[in-house]
Amino acid sequence: MTTASGPRKETDGAAPAYPEQHYIGGRWCAPDGAATTLPLVNPADGTRWGGIPTGSAADVDRAVEAAAGALRSWSATSPRERGRLLLRLADGLDARAERMARDITHEMGTPLGESRRLQVPLGIRTFRRTAEILSGMSAREDLGATVVHHTAVGTVGCLTPWNYPLYLVATKVAPALAAGCTVVIKPSELAPGGALHLADVAHRAGLPPGVLNVVLGDGPETGRALAGHPRLDALSFTGSAAVGRRVAAEAGAALTRVTLELGGKSPSVLLPDADLEPAVRATVQKAFQNAGQTCAALTRLLVPRAQLPDAADLASGCARRYLPGPPSDPGTVLGPLASEAQRTRVAAYIRSGTAQGARLITGGPDRVRGLEAGAFVHPTVFTDVPPDAAIATEEIFGPVLSLIPYDTEDEARRIADGLGSGLSAAVWSRDEERAYRLARGLRVGSVSVNGAPTHPDAPFGGFKESGFGRERGRAGIEEFRTTQAVHRTPPRVGDE
Numbered sequence: 001m002t003t004a005s006g007p008r009k010e011t012d013g014a015a016p017a018y019p020e021q022h023y024i025g026g027r028w029c030a031p032d033g034a035a036t037t038l039p040l041v042n043p044a045d046g047t048r049w050g051g052i053p054t055g056s057a058a059d060v061d062r063a064v065e066a067a068a069g070a071l072r073s074w075s076a077t078s079p080r081e082r083g084r085l086l087l088r089l090a091d092g093l094d095a096r097a098e099r100m101a102r103d104i105t106h107e108m109g110t111p112l113g114e115s116r117r118l119q120v121p122l123g124i125r126t127f128r129r130t131a132e133i134l135s136g137m138s139a140r141e142d143l144g145a146t147v148v149h150h151t152a153v154g155t156v157g158c159l160t161p162w163n164y165p166l167y168l169v170a171t172k173v174a175p176a177l178a179a180g181c182t183v184v185i186k187p188s189e190l191a192p193g194g195a196l197h198l199a200d201v202a203h204r205a206g207l208p209p210g211v212l213n214v215v216l217g218d219g220p221e222t223g224r225a226l227a228g229h230p231r232l233d234a235l236s237f238t239g240s241a242a243v244g245r246r247v248a249a250e251a252g253a254a255l256t257r258v259t260l261e262l263g264g265k266s267p268s269v270l271l272p273d274a275d276l277e278p279a280v281r282a283t284v285q286k287a288f289q290n291a292g293q294t295c296a297a298l299t300r301l302l303v304p305r306a307q308l309p310d311a312a313d314l315a316s317g318c319a320r321r322y323l324p325g326p327p328s329d330p331g332t333v334l335g336p337l338a339s340e341a342q343r344t345r346v347a348a349y350i351r352s353g354t355a356q357g358a359r360l361i362t363g364g365p366d367r368v369r370g371l372e373a374g375a376f377v378h379p380t381v382f383t384d385v386p387p388d389a390a391i392a393t394e395e396i397f398g399p400v401l402s403l404i405p406y407d408t409e410d411e412a413r414r415i416a417d418g419l420g421s422g423l424s425a426a427v428w429s430r431d432e433e434r435a436y437r438l439a440r441g442l443r444v445g446s447v448s449v450n451g452a453p454t455h456p457d458a459p460f461g462g463f464k465e466s467g468f469g470r471e472r473g474r475a476g477i478e479e480f481r482t483t484q485a486v487h488r489t490p491p492r493v494g495d496e
C-alpha cells in the first residue's frame with residue numbers, strides 16, 4: 001500500500017502526525033509483512049503518542065535497490081542542478097520550521113526555544129550552505145592528458161541518533177546528495193521526525209524517486225540490515241561508540257567504506273591565568289545545552305587546584321539557573337532527557353559519582369518534584385572528582401558536569417588527553433599563544449580557545465574512539481566523493 005501523504009500541517013502544539021510508513025522509491029509505503037510497532041513516547045510526560053514500524057531486511061532491501069537504481073541518473077546531474085535542489089529543500093524546510101521545532105520538542109524533549117533557535121535552523125542552514133560550498137568545488141583536475149574526476153562514491157546508508165534529529169540527518173544527506181550520491185536513511189527510532197519531514201519536503205520539491213529513501217525501525221533489526229547491506233558503497237553512522245563498533249564490523253564484512261561520528265567526554269581546561277567567571281559560565285552552558293545530550297558537550301572542567309573552590313561556587317551558581325521545566329514552554333532552558341531509559345542511565349551515573357569519591361554540590365539522582373512523570377534530571381555538578389571515576393571518564397549524555405583538580409599544566413594535558421575518546425575540547429588562558437599551544441597538543445577533532453564559537457564550515461569529527469571521517473563544510477562533501485582517473489594518450493606534436 002502506498003500513500004502520497006507526508007506529516008500533517010497542524011502547528012497547534014498537538015502530537016506530531018507522522019506517516020507510520022517508510023518512504024521508498026518516491027512513495028510512502030507500508031512495511032513488508034507484519035511489522036512490530038515501536039512506540040513513540042513524549043519524554044516530558046511519558047505519554048505514548050504514536051508508533052513506527054520495525055523495518056525488515058526486505059524493507060531495507062527495497063530501499064537500497066531504489067537508491068542503487070537512481071544512482072546513475074542522479075550522479076550524472078550537474079553540480080549546479082544538485083545545488084538548486086538543495087536550495088529547494090532548504091526553502092521547503094524553512095516553510096515548515098515552526099512545525100518541525102514543535103515536533104522535535106514533542107518527540108525528544110528539547111525546550112521549544114532551543115528547537116526554534118538551534119535544532120531546526122542548524123538543519124536548514126546545512127542544506128543552504130552545502131549548496132554554496134558545492135558551487136565553489138571543482139569536479140575535475142587535469143594532470144597533463146590525464147583527467148581526475150571527483151565523483152560520487154555511490155549508494156549511501158545513513159544511521160542517525162536522536163539528539164539532533166533534523167541536523168544530524170542534514171549533515172549526512174545534504175553533502176551526500178551534493179556529491180551525487182543516493183541515500184537510504186534509518187533515523188533514530190525515538191525521533192524519526194526530522195527524516196520524515198525531509199522526505200516529505202524532498203517529495204514536494206521534485207527530488208527524483210529513489211534518490212532519498214527513509215526506512216523506519218530499530219537498531220538491531222533495521223539498522224543492522226542497512227549497515228551490512230552488500231549493495232551499499234558507503235555507510236555514515238552517528239551514535240554511540242558501542243554501536244559504532246558493531247556497525248563498522250558489519251560494513252567491514254561487506255567491504256563498505258564507513259564514516260563514524262561517535263561520542264566524547266570533552267574537557268574544558270582552565271589554565272591558571274584564565275578569566276575564571278566567563279570560562280566557567282561558558283563551560284556550564286556547553287555541558288547543559290540540550291540537557292547534556294550533545295556529543296561535543298564540555299562535561300569535564302579541569303581546574304588548577306587552588307582555584308577549585310571558586311570554580312565550584314561559580315559552576316554551582318550557573319547550574320542552578322537551569323531549572324527543569326516543560327519543554328513546550330518557550331521559557332524553559334532544561335527539558336527532559338529523550339527517554340526514561342536515558343534518565344535511568346544518567347541517574348545511575350550520578351549515584352556512582354558519590355560512591356566513587358566525588359563531591360556532589362548541585363543536583364542529584366532524584367526525580368524532579370512536580371515533573372515526576374517525565375524523564376527529567378536535575379542539573380548536576382560534582383567537584384573534587386577523581387580523574388578515574390566513571391563520571392570523569394564515560395559519556396553520560398545528561399546534564400552532569402565534573403570538576404577535576406590538577407596541579408601542573410602537564411598534568412592537565414595528560415588528564416584532558418588521557419581517555420579513549422577524542423572529539424572536542426576547550427582551553428582558557430589570558431595568554432592566547434599558551435592556550436593555542438595546549439590546544440594543538442590535544443588529540444581531538446576540534447578545540448575552542450577562550451570561548452571562540454565553532455565555525456560551522458570547519459570539519460567536525462573525532463580522533464581515537466570518537467570515530468573517523470569528517471562532516472560539515474567542504475570536508476563533509478569530500479567524504480561522499482571518490483576519484484576516477486582517466487588516462488589518455490597525449491596528442492602528438494603536429495596532430496590536429
Ligand code: NAD
Nearest residue numbers: 160161162187188218219223224239240243261262263295
Ligand atoms: P546509538 O548508537 O544507540 O544509535 C544510533 C543509531 O544506530 C540509531 O539509529 C540506532 O537505531 C542505530 N543502531 C542501534 N543499534 C544498531 C545496530 N546493532 N546496528 C545498526 N544500527 C544500530 O546512539 P543514540 O543513543 O541514538 O545517540 C547517542 C549517542 O550518539 C551518544 O553516544 C553520542 O555521543 C553520539 N553522537 C555523536 C555525534 C558525533 O557527531 N560525534 C553526534 C551526536 C550524537
